[in-house]
Amino acid sequence: MARVYNFSAGPAVLPEEVLKEAAEEMLDYRGCGMSVMEMSHRSKVYETIIKEAEADLRELMNIPDNYKVLFLQGGASQQFAMIPMNLMKNRVADYIVTGQWAKKAYQEAGKYGKVNKIASSEDETFSYIPDCSDLPISEDADYVYICENNTIYGTKFKELPNTKGKTLVSDVSSCFLSEPVDVSKYGIIYGGVQKNIGPAGVVIVIIREDLITEDVLPGTPTMLQYKIHADNDSLYNTPPAYGIYICGKVFKWLKKQGGLAAMKAYNEEKAAILYDFLDSSRLFKGTVRKEDRSLMNVPFVTGNADLDAKFVKEAKEAGLENLKGHRSVGGMRASIYNAMPREGVVKLVEFMKKFEEENC
Ligand SMILES: *Cc1c(COP(=O)(O)O)cnc(C)c1O
Numbered sequence: 001m002a003r004v005y006n007f008s009a010g011p012a013v014l015p016e017e018v019l020k021e022a023a024e025e026m027l028d029y030r031g032c033g034m035s036v037m038e039m040s041h042r043s044k045v046y047e048t049i050i051k052e053a054e055a056d057l058r059e060l061m062n063i064p065d066n067y068k069v070l071f072l073q074g075g076a077s078q079q080f081a082m083i084p085m086n087l088m089k090n091r092v093a094d095y096i097v098t099g100q101w102a103k104k105a106y107q108e109a110g111k112y113g114k115v116n117k118i119a120s121s122e123d124e125t126f127s128y129i130p131d132c133s134d135l136p137i138s139e140d141a142d143y144v145y146i147c148e149n150n151t152i153y154g155t156k157f158k159e160l161p162n163t164k165g166k167t168l169v170s171d172v173s174s175c176f177l178s179e180p181v182d183v184s185k186y187g188i189i190y191g192g193v194q195k196n197i198g199p200a201g202v203v204i205v206i207i208r209e210d211l212i213t214e215d216v217l218p219g220t221p222t223m224l225q226y227k228i229h230a231d232n233d234s235l236y237n238t239p240p241a242y243g244i245y246i247c248g249k250v251f252k253w254l255k256k257q258g259g260l261a262a263m264k265a266y267n268e269e270k271a272a273i274l275y276d277f278l279d280s281s282r283l284f285k286g287t288v289r290k291e292d293r294s295l296m297n298v299p300f301v302t303g304n305a306d307l308d309a310k311f312v313k314e315a316k317e318a319g320l321e322n323l324k325g326h327r328s329v330g331g332m333r334a335s336i337y338n339a340m341p342r343e344g345v346v347k348l349v350e351f352m353k354k355f356e357e358e359n360c
Helices: 016-024 044-061 075-087 100-109 226-231 241-256 259-280 305-317 342-359
Strands: 067-072 092-097 114-120 144-147 168-171 188-192 203-208 297-301 332-335
Touching: 016 241, 044 067, 044 241, 044 259, 067 226, 075 100, 075 168, 075 188, 075 203, 092 100, 100 114, 100 144, 100 168, 203 226, 241 259, 259 297, 259 342, 305 332, 305 342
Parallel strands: 092 114, 092 144, 144 168, 168 188
Antiparallel strands: 067 203, 188 203, 297 332
């Protein structure tokens, strides 16, 4: 068995320890005689799994008691509709569009009410985060929406926007649990788990209790009402049970690493190895404004599409996989999530140096 260094943007690398433990428990989960995949979601054993997962996440993120944690399905994209359907009391919302995911959320919300694009960085291929200190927030906005880490473009909000008292909703799919956050600053903080936590399909929604009401848009399907899932502790219907079990293991792994402050330090160290090289390279260059650089997703280019393709191909042969950039940016992108070991980034930079010497 040879595992590669997997720089995929998502689904992405998971901690090897977690995968091994899951493999050991595959046929017989702790003496149950069955896999977690095969057991009732109403069983005592599963109840312990989902309760512990929630408790560990609450501890990791220091989630206040007036927030609910929901384990839902449909990925992050389902939330693009669920958020306006549940939160648009005035049918008005403000969106800050800093990439494809924020744009998709903005377009989807437009089906349900008046959406205002109050800031955007599309003019420069989303390569920066606009100044959000004094935006024209709408008087009657039900919420202000951001995508906090832009997976495709490699930018990250280093400071939250000034929402002038309005509820902040944030998609943190690609920076989930990568550093400490102050949950109390958000109305909703949510993310698909396949970037930094677990298997695709699960989305975790952390929502302030006062936002969970029966007063949703007419016609909102039962399955898309936060209240239904909150009242049933994410067990209204069969949840993505196996996926939640893996997320729970990753939470325990994160606690063992020292929690989110330790994770942040590790992520900063890893990202610096790559960014420092990009800043000194004669061949490669980063595509993002320095102060807005993501710790998780690092896009870079040579400026020559043929050379980019050659790099991606030769890197793969060297055991460094999924480095091709998103089609809208071109070039390369290295996603260096929590579970990417430091050695992976070191190996990548060594390979880039060698490639530079051979091709420049
Ligand atoms: C990947 C991603 C999504 C989409 O997630 P799905 O689970 O495929 O719906 C949304 N937002 C961000 C920031 C992402 O990185």
